Amino acid sequence: MIRQLISTIMVGFWALPAAAETESMRLNMTQGVTQVSQRVFDLHMTIFYICVVIGIVVFGVMFWAILHHRKSRGAVxxxxxxxxxxxxxxxIIPFVILIVMAVPATKTLLAMEDISQSDLTVQITGSQWKWHYRYFNEDIDFYSLLATSPAQIDNTREKRENYLLEVDRPLVLPVGQKVRFLITSQDVIHSWWVPDFAVKKDANPGFINEAWTRIDKPGIYRGQCAELCGKDHGFMPIVVIAKPLAEYQEWLQMTKVTQQQAREEEQRLLAMEMSMDELMGLGEKTYLARCAMCHQPNGQGIPGAFPALAGVGVASDTGRQLEHISVVVHGRAGTAMQAFGPQLGLKELAAVITYERNAWGNNTGDTVQAAEVQAVLNGEDL
Structure with a gap:
């Protein structure tokens, strides 16, 4: 009976890692899609099995001693x-075990830190609560925000498969190329974590951390901010699309064209006058997507954390329109108010400011146009 019980326990210990790798029982680490992530997984499994063997030997000797040297058998x-x-x-035995574990661990850590001879460099900047990606030498940069709808978060709509793990603009990387990441932060400490790449680096304000990856398989890979960074920490996902090199080059060229067209469109907007209805419609949409998480959908803010906009402050004062534009465009130093000038287009900036000045009973009657926002961006408000 005792032998059968011990045999069952040993089989269970040995079968657990294999079972944990199945889709129905995700208890183990992911093997990932890079050589480094596979090495990390192999290292993890090696140390796990060493610990299992140690546990079996130690507890086996202990139980054997208890059974064979018990008082009922006359043991003294x-x-x-x-x-x-x-x-x-x-x-000696623990020393040897530690050496056996330390050698592959050291090699893996050195490989994880080797950022030399990279083919592509991407700067990653975290902020509350979004990621900004900039491709070096390509004149491409964009913000990546949560794409899960508020209705799903509020449980008024059915949650989709990738709930809270979907973004409006994913990071696109080439397969088979060594990609170097420069990771920093605009405000508080964040952490850029993609398990499939075995990359998890803190984004510290004022500092730059480095990491790298070389993706072996095309696909969509998801991650999250892994550092508690504020009230919407859970709404800061990461999505990476890995494309074959030819498809990546096509995406690169298409993105360059799209961003150039956007810049040309903004210049065209400088001569346009948008109607109040158009500004309010776009402004509400932009506000709910970018501002409501702090100032709340009703403009009441969160007392002690984020100021209200309804009935108070620059948004409700007809004589402070220029100051209002400046705050939205440049942010406010020493507070959580970010500079949205680099994040939104002229049309969205003009619309959201107009919306804030005419929603929730503010009713200033002011309309803000793209040309006025551009003047502030150029420093003409100073």
Whole structure:
């Protein structure tokens, strides 16, 4: 009976990692899609099995001693003080085990930190609560925000498969190329974490951390901010699309064209006058997507954390329109108010400011046009 029980426990220990890798029982680490992530997984499994063997040996000896030296069998406790041989053995064995574990661990850590000879460099900047990506030498940069709808978060609509793990603009990377990441933060500490790449680096304000990856398989890979960074920390996902090199080059060229067209469109907007209805419609949409998380959909803010906009402050004062534009465009130093000038287009900036000045009973009657926002961006408000 005892032998059968021990055999069952040993089989269970050995079968657990294999079972944990199945889709129905995700208890183990992911193997990932890079050489480094596979090495991390292999290292993890090696150390796990070493620990399993140690546990079986130690507890096996302990249970054997308990069973075979029990009082009912007439065992009498021996009386001895010390054994030099035993002390040497139980010192050497752990030392050897640590060396066996340290050698592959050191090699893996060195590989994870080797950012030399990269083919592409991407700067990643975290802020509350979004990621900004900039491709070096390509004149491409964009913000990546949560794409899960508020209705899903509020449980008024059915949640989709990738709930809270979907973004409006994913990071696109080439397969088979060494990509170097420069990771920093605009405000508080964030952490850029994609398990499939075995990349998890803190984004610290004022500092730049480096990491790298070389993706082996095309696909969509998801991650999250792994550092508690504020009330919407859970709404800061990461999505990476890995494309074959030819498809990546096509995406690169298409994105360059799209961003150039957007810049040309903004210049065209400078001569346009948008109607109040058009500004309010676009402004509400932009506000709910970018501002409501702090100032709340009703403009009441969160007392002690984020100021209200309804009926108070620059948004409700007809004589402070220029100041209102400046706050939205440049942000406010020393507070959580970010600079939205680099994040939104002229049309969205003009619309959201107009919306804030005419929603929730503010009713200033002011309309803000793209040309006025551009003047502030150029420093003409100073």
């Amino acid at each position: 406790a021996a009386s001895f003080h010390e054994s030099t041989k035993v002390e040497i053995v139980w010192t």
